[in-house]
Amino acid sequence: MRRAALFVAVCLALSPAAFAGAPAKHAPAKPVPAAELARSVDIPSESFTLDNGLRVVVHTDRKAPVVAVQAWYNVGSKDEPQGKTGFAHLFEHIGLFNPTENLPGGLMQPLRAIGATDWNGTTWFDRTNFFQTVPTAALEQALYMESDRMGHLLGALNQERLDNQRGVVQNEKRQGDNQPYGLVEYAQLETLFPPGHPYHHSTIGSMADLDSASLEDLRQWHRDNYGPNNAVLVLAGDVDVATAKTLVQKYFGDIARGAVNEPAPADVPTLPARVDKTLHDRVANTRLYRTWIVPGLLDATAADLDIAATVLGGLASSRLDNALVRGDESAVAATASYQPFHRLGMFELSVDVKPGQDVAAVSARLDALVNDFIAQGPTQDEVARVTATRMAERIRALEPVGGFTGKAVVLAEGQLYAGDPSYYRRELAAYGEATPASVRKAMAQWLSRPVLAITVAPGEREPYAEAAATRPAPKPPAPLAIAPRAPMPGVGVMKALDFPTVERAHLRNGIEVVYARSGAVPMTQVAVEFDAGVAADPGDALGTQKLVLSLLDQGTASRNAVQIAEENERLGATLATNAGLDRTAVMLGVVSPNLAPGLELLADVVRNPAFRAEDLERMRAQQLANIDQEKTSPNGIGGRALPGILYGAAHPYGRPFSGLGDPAAVKTLTRDDLTAFHQRWLRPDNARVFVVSDRPLAELQPLLDAQFGAWAAPATPKGQKVFPDALPAPTPRIVLIDRPQSPQSLILGAAVLPVSGRDDLVAFNAANEVIGNGFLSRINQDIRETRGWSYGLNGRITLAQQRSPYIISAPVQANRTGESIQVLIDQYRHFLSDQGVTAAEQERTINGNVRSLPGGFETSANVLNALRTNVLFERPDDYWETLGPRYQALSTQAMDDAARRIIDDGDFVWVVVGDAASVKPQLEKLGLPVEVRQAM
Template sequence: MRLRSVSLAALLVAMSPVAVLAQTQAAPSAATTPQAAELPAAPVSQLVSEVNIPWTRFQLDNGLTVIVHEDRKAPVVAVSVWYNVGSKDEPAGSTGFAHLFEHLMFGGSENAPGSYLGRMRNLGPSNLNGTTWFDRTNYFQTVPTPALEQALFLESDRMGYLLGEVGQDVLDLQRGVVQNEKRQGDNQPYGLVQYARLEALFPEGHPYRHSTIGSMADLDAASLETVRNWFRENYGPNNAVVVLSGDIDEATARPLMERYFGSIARGPVNTPAEADVPTLPAPVVQVMHDRVATTRLSRSWVVPGLLSDDAVPLSVAASVLGGLASSRLDNILVRDEQTAVQVSSSMQDFHRVGFFDISVNVKPGVDAAEVGRRLDAIVADFIQNGPTDEEVARVATQYVSQRIQSLEQVNGKANVLAEGQLYAGDPDHYKKELAEYASVTPAEVRSVMQRWLTRPVYDLTVAPGEREAYAEAAASPSGAAPVPAAEIQRVERMPMPEIGQVPDLVFPSVERATLSNGIKVVYAHVDTVPVTRVGIDFNAGYAADAANRLGAQAMMIDLLDEGTTTRNANQLAEEEERLGASVNVGASMDRTSADLSAVSANLGSSLTLLADVVRNPAFAPAEIERIRGARLAALASEATQPGAMAARALPPLIYGEGSPYGRSFTGTGDTATITALTRDELVATHDAWIRPDNATIFVVSDLPLSQVTPQLETAFGDWRAPSAAKGAKDFAAAIPAPTNRIVLIDRPQSPQSLIYGGAVLPVSGTDDLLALNAANVTLGSDFLSRINSDLRETKGWSYGVRGTVNTLEHRVPYIVNAPVQANRTGESVAALIAQYDRFLGAEGVQPNELERTINGNTRSLAGGYETSGQILGALRSNALYGRPDDYQATLASRTRALTAAQMDEAARRDIHPDQFVWVVVGDASVVRPQLEALGLPLEVRPAAQ
């Protein structure tokens, strides 16, 4: 299967030369693995019949459309507000305005001044955020039912009474934040591709030609009145859809919506910009260079949008070609010919148009031009002959299964209803899509490909090298010469409603069973959707690697689902897709895990697949060689990514190389180990750690434990431990005395620096960290934390800053993650140190911060354990950290009992910024003088180290 991410830092997959494997033990190859019997699966029609979101709809006199979906599974309500305006609706000279207002609308409103997020934090929301895209802007939060009225007051105030809080200072600050958001994206490998693609595919003046983040020059040039007028023209109630989903019904919703939204004046009607589907007059071939580890080839076409009858067949085509794990491109280029290391194909459908994209990362040392010719031949053959019936059926089953699972959250259902209403005028539009997936034929897929993918293509190659010059965001917003804006006449509304009593979390009862071979089963019953989630945790993880074999665990994990003794990698992928199941293997620092998500109708067959992956890996020589190349490529890729570079550098600096935690948090190890690993070593790693006497099974299901246990017994009950000794981790090595210093990793051409600092705390994950984490809400982990408020919301130097107590089983680290604009790197380190010194000195948790933390941490619990996945995670963390089964149920009362003094004591006892090692990834020619001025010991390293 496609290389998955098994790291704590984002990894892009690329390749480097493959070493020769010393074959010491025979194993079936991928090509000769015998085909196991096909597992029984429920028909897709049965799955489709289980997808239903009942709703009611009404409209206020001002044109606001309201949709209500009742779901009483938890005392929470999702409030989802979708505005009928996105970047495609921006005229020339005003690009980026829709996205800018996403930021401005979090800055407070006339009757609720100050941070919107600060007020919402007091409500205890989950899923709180906002997004902007080509076609829409949306804001969403899931709140406890007693907090619903205050949430509606706040949402309605920023819809109808915002502009009095949008002054010149607020506008200038948020322009700076947006610029740093742009830098953060641009600073990643391949970060400039989106701009090139849009400019190549769309002619001048086309609504989809500019990126959603827009032109920094346009934002800088905008006057306050121009920006305000954009809001007046587009954000009226008649251009919005509000969905209330969860613990509510229409009879309750109607008077609430009238009370809080009914008085907002109707605005101008925004008719979404019309946009044709352009065709290039001739193929466009472009080559870009970037600081990347591997050459990437892409092919792109503009195709019809989501309301077209061609959208679903095109999406099916993309999945068969390069979206499924069993895709054509995976099988040919990655598995068989091994000329590529990662492939993908996708159909992104928007309101008016869609993008059909193909991407191939070329294996280093292979002729990229030859791979490009082979890619084009495969695509041409696929267009000519189309998919098979079985391929189409697998796509349909996978899509329906994923849709079912996405509807577990009330916010997920709210988004589906809102999107259907906004674009199609029909909240049930998702049913039309499901029916199309269930009925689409290979002939229809072939027909739409021949209609749309035979047109001229945009052919882009991104090759390793120095990044060409591009329009970088200015070092600071210049701002238009301030022009006096008309005074806003504020309208006083009714008082903000109070929040009612929020009930404590009711966590599902935990049940237990034991299989005949001794494996413990931990179970919770959740019947929101007909889905079962299974997690098998092995006491291993990246910390299980021997110091001279870093990366062995990750490489062994990658091979588990690359072929078993009865199924090769493609057969495994096909079975998953046919069952609508998802099997994933991965690791954290402390645990190696195998996860299954399955529709319950197919649980037995899905467990058979999970057991085959865990118990019977083939470690086929050809697959070892291929995955070896992928692992080496991941290492090469890490050397191009700021986050991965920092995540590799910091742990040995703070833990020491002798600690099982003193290695890269990415888990990918080192080149020498990956090059030298033999099949015998991989088999031995599996035998030592992936075994029944080292495993615990966690299950959350709509099926009762009495039905699940026999199926687990069938899949795992006869599994016996090998004769080899079980693995053990050694944490006896002393952690070195901390040395406060800066390590600068030179990454030229970086418009932004990543500050990644921290230290090992004198506590472990098995300790009671409640007070420490509560204190850190104020200090580092919340949007309104001291450090984020300073660097983002006051200074505008960053898109977001966070300090986190990273809970591990043993000694835990405190890590600060702060991407900042390059010319403010030194000042940002100084500002961070100052914030920590003040908080840990005389300026600890203040009364308003205490109230916000306690309210937010307790009121958010119901939304935090709304889904089976969240509950599964709680079961696993309770086991890992030695917590009782009722840990989550007691969190509210224990949190309410905390005092500011207890929080301050915990933080001052454990966090010592004078012990921090600061890793900075940035352009040394820009950053080094700034860091030298701080007076801390400074070491400069090249990026490749």
Template sequence: MTSLPRLALLLAGASALAAAVPSFATQTASAQTGAAPAATDVRPAPLASLVRQVSIPNTVFKLANGLTVVVHEDRKAPVVAVSTWYNVGSKDEPRGKTGYAHLFEHLMFNGSENLPGDFFTYLQQVGATDYNGTTSFDRTNYFQTAPRGALDKVLFMESDRMGYLLGALTQEKLDNQRGVVQNEKRQGDNRPGGLVFYEVLGNLFPAGHPYHHSTIGSMADLDAASLADVQAWFRDNYGPNNAVLVLAGDISATEARPLVEKYFGSIKRGPVNVPAKAAVPVAAARPTIVMKDRVAATQIMRFWPVPGLLDKQSTILDLGGSVLGGLASSRLDNALVRNEKLAVAVSAGNQTFQRVGLFSVQATVKPGVDPAVVEKRLDELMADFIRTGPTSEELRRAATQAVASEIRGLEQVGGFGGKAVALAEGQVYAGNSNFYKQELNELASVTPAKVHTSFARWLTRPPLKIRLEPGERPPYQEAAVRPAGTAEKAGTPPPSTKREVPKVGQLASLDFPTVERAQLTNGVRITYAQRTAVPITQMALSFDAGSAADPANRRGLQGMTLSLLDEGAGGLTSQQIAERKEELGAEISVGESPDRSTVYLSALSANLAPSLDLLETVIEQPTFAPAEVERVRTQALTGIAQAQKDPNQIASRILPGLLYGANHPYAAVGAGDPNAVKALTRDDLVAFQQRWLRPDNMEVFVVSNLPLRDLVPQLEQRFGSWRAPAVPKGTKQFAALPVRPAAPRIVLVDRPGSPQSVILGGQLTPVDPRGDIVSVSSASEVFGGNFLSRINTDLRETRGWSYGVRSNFQLNQNAAPYFINAPVQADRTGESIAALNQQLKDLLTTKGVTGEELTRLVSNNVDALPGRFETSQAVLGALISNSLYGRPDNYYETLPAKYRGLTTSGLDASLKGAIDPNAFVWVVVGDAAKVRPQLDKLGFPVEVAQPR
């Protein structure tokens, strides 16, 4: 469960870290390589034709109690996205009650009158996927994608918490979730730059303005929330007449209406909520604020309040912001980063809310450059853009990228950004489920003149200026300590109403697309699966390299090489490559893992031929121009310096070396070692590309709406004649894994003033990542693999010390280490490690896996399979991981039988053979003055380390 994300602060990175690796595949067929086609047509598809591809047909009806229902039929998979949106958010909170909307979002997952306990229990029992809840300024939503046979039960669940919640809401639940939310706030605040957004809202919007305070609220208001307060909040805002229910997927409106009437029809109307009005504030002057925090480089920021979603100006500002600083080819990027090299990163864009918007321009100053110079130049470029406006070509590229993103989003029915979200946003905010069409048509009609007029009107007003400088932030404002057992007087809950919980119907099994194979004339293998839901081709060119290919004294070489592939190639400059990607609506990105270096292409199938031309140029003809090498080196070093200040990255950079030893290939982390990156030469980069990024070290994976017979000739034309260079292909040297320690140790990194401690524990295991891991990974799931795991239930849901705790095996090709990640409030650091240790010991000895846990994990892993492979991106990840781990194409089709064959005793034995409670190395990043005394009480040796 999440609140509205804070504005992203610009932190330069060494490379684009990449893609997901969920995994599935099935049967194999062969395909023959065809003849190369004639010269390709390089003209992109017209924008108007792309806009026409974005279509979400839907039916809207309303129940007598006021519940609005939107239904979209999509039969591609046996799943239905169920998304419930309440027309209330943090902008509707009165003074002194900030954070209530988000707090109540958490409480809505803690059980209802007819479904006691955690709602995640019921969702996992039916194999739901993509389930969560979020709160923003303007709405609160709850969503899940359910197997079609479980739709009745999921609708019952949503209706029970809409109409039958108060009888299950207790003081204990309120106190627990208050603690969870406060730890969510600490977790966000603890990050470098985590306090900036509070200053933005507080200074841009005057006191009393609905957008003056953050969605997560203040510690003081959260402390003051009483049970009576939250009960009143529910009564006032959670009636059916203040909600929109969207069903998208394997269902028609005819099928949906009687189901919705059955489960929601008897719920009584609530008070009429009229969302708070909010004008765009006008000010004759705005302050300049200097903040200090643990950042590697000074960040210059400008903020303007602008019109919101329902104003046509919003779309114009969106597109103009992309041209100014959102696209890779943007004006600011080209001037400040590429040409003048004054900044390592820039951005500009419009963050749109229902009533208002927030336009921002930001630049991260290149280390060694005077921030005043960057500030002056940034303001000059902004003024120039306002004066001259964009070109038609710039707008066309920006619009194409935006429409291409919409088309990609059409493949998913639910989740955080699928079709259900587009329909719900329009219905809730504009009273029109087809509002997305209006936005796209407006986007396609934006002209340079419109941008010029809009920018001149809204962005010549005084901005809020913030400069975030390296330094120590002020003391953190902590929550008050609530006495144990404190209970405020609550309103009288309604009498409990018993409802019959529906049974789950027949659930469909996984129907994974057929896997086909082909081979180019130079031996490059192609693994393919077809998905026809959207006209998109997803492709991965995977090289057997990864960070493990870096020599021990050249950590960061692989990342630098990948980052430079599209920074100039085949006679095209970095700017020209960026522009070409944008006009095609294509995405070319790189991803690195310990074992593989991958270049990804996501192309509109209508523009596949020219997109492949560009991919060929980037892969086969990188320039590694000296000026670009130095620019990317600076970005990489700034990214590393920032990682050395972020608590999560500090821990993740230190732990691998402690586990493997400094010289092991898997000890390489993140963007690499700063001293090594400083010393890299152009010759090093070229040599890495020649040894590792070559056709005899490459495998191609494709998921497309186009058949393989149409794709192979196009791939043959671009890559079939690519020959390996004369230099020997690279090889990786893996020595035997070190012996696990016989006793735990703690490595403490002092980060003064941290309101939270990041705990990261790890150990090497004897698990074979290429073997049968179903049993041991299932046992790990019980311990820490999901929301209902033992350690998350303990530290989050029972004790309220953390926003979330997880553990898992990291499956590398040659090792499977085990990690536990636990960000906890600072004053509970020692107790949290003790609790984690105790939970593991209990699981391995006296409190083994229970029958209920086994039943739930089988349902969660078997019944959810169809939903987990809804998108082509998920299928692509499956093809890649099956290759990495040497699995057969039908691997995931065999899983249901394997899961159903598990036993509690077998799970216990598998985890005992893999994990040793005494072998953990614990890295703790926190305020040593508060944390060290707690750690000393544990009886483990404690040593102090510096960020690496």
């Protein structure tokens, strides 16, 4: 997986009174001190090193019968010589998706069969990693696989496999480049870093260099960089050090040392003078960027620079947001971030200019605000709010043992970059030691230097470098000798899922509370859920609900937007809203010591929105800008068109699932419209509260009752959703939506199924995993892994209370659009007729689903989602614990019968978002009617 640097957006602050009404004064919440939160961040570990140089870090966590296995290599794109950009990432793909010498089918099938979760690989400037979380009983097998990837890979690498992964990576590049503002990163790196600097090029590399990669190049890359002495192996979870030493020595001990990779020296470059660049893209809004190169994660100023960026544009109460978005309303979005790497970091701002504003004036205002902040620095309260936010984020991130953020990641990064798996302690301590003066000093040192200022304006893109149409056939090098190992060990006795016990209570006004306990970290997750969703949006005023939800945290009767944001930050909380097809929720995530003030804030936001005129106009402008942006991205364009094609525009599911709505309607919405929607739908007699916490329900119920128990329903009738009895007859065809200059096409194939989320879909979901859902599905293996035409595709059901849609999503290179649709048509036709589930597919799917259950609920967020879906789809509380036996009882015939009963491939309609000039002739060969539309 490509992991690109974050180049995100920003907005500055006036005093609250400058842009908000004057609500009644509210005493700020009193959170627990950040130092107390920091003490809860503890990842005890032990380390040892094998004779071959492999460094191993072990952390024991017995909360679930799973172990995270992560291998981190001291090599990234900064280590690539000129002419070989993208090699580190390309080799990550080869290591992740291709066979090894003793696993001729590759690692993906056995990983799925053992029930691995959170498995992937990533590459960035400084490192490459491979990771998976596996059931404890499968640890030995996982270590065999990981060691085969490290020490027994090259003999299985051939030209065909290299070419396949080259195609996949080039489509990953196209997919990223095809997004709005997708080419900015290249301009930033090439301008900020001089030629020859290790960070001068992007991790994804250039098409030409990827074209030129030879089999011998990749072999040598592995020899130079993937030896055990260049790696860190972390085991975190249900394992102890004694077991780890025995197993790691057994499987990794015989791998020979490799070359020593010394990380390339990389100074922090300074531009000789400010650089202004203007790029063009098919975007809705002009975006302004400001970027500096600054020190990296091991520097003493790292925490100060992060605090500076976060105060400036990383908080809901940020300086830029308050000045440009809430203040003079010259922008619709703005952010700032500090992205630390091993050798250096990037300090970045971006601002989306509000349509109709003077771009030059906004740009000058941005520079003035930044310069003023550099001179004045943050307040003590701002520093404290960032510190509280970072502490809470770290606690949340450590809930899983592995994945992208968990305990294994923190330990691996510390060991790889600092030689200390406990380096996180020094990082957290640095936040506690930061002061307004230290932040101001760091900014004066690094942000007073010349900046790169990029403006991306709407218009036709600059020329795009594509891959070569053909490559000369290389002379294959001689095959390598293979030294067979002992067979891969089997899997031990698996533990069944023990889902948390579900408890229920009622508040004094009748609101039901659905609760489960999760004690991994001191966190509480709360969802106040309403029977609404996108389906509840008024058909003649689409976008009403989205605007209501966006305004909830913009002001109540006693708090304005900045007060809400600042209080939330002091608590280290996350406050969010979302709307699926059938349900709407207001969510709170908070460290449990701050739960009482967090619930008080949540209740105020849910119950007492002010809908002030100035807030309404500001959020209206942002929603309209978001609609315009949705109309410029491939997924947004397709997502706006598809629901109406499937269900008809009048159906509650026939509107864009994003909920952003119709711009004409959003422009006319009044405060009365929003208040009426809130009273119809967001009310106590339409609500249920879901809670997952490390605190017992008996302790939580009085807190919930104090905030929500006296909430009375309004006199107006409760909202009712009306679904028609019949849907439009399916009309198989291709709807081509023209998006010029697209190096990829987004294919969406869809049909409305004769089932809903309330139906028993266990057999169907198992069958669909074979054909459409997941890396090993037939459509992904065919189009991605065999042909190399896509970075990845899937077909899956979107569960809904009423008839649910089945959607295939397939981004493919533009010149393979027609062929890809034909492959998809053929795959589904064969699967649903004479080429159903095989015995091997059935065994892999059943084993994978059963064995992955214990690892599927590591986090409180996962448990909360499980509670919510159980209630929504009328499942019993023990539903998840019943799945194992039900999967084990499935036969290939039962899986085939379910798929053939539910999917009719003749009902598919195909929506294609791409460059009509190049794509339409391909589609006309498929024998389906082709309708061409312009993006809405």
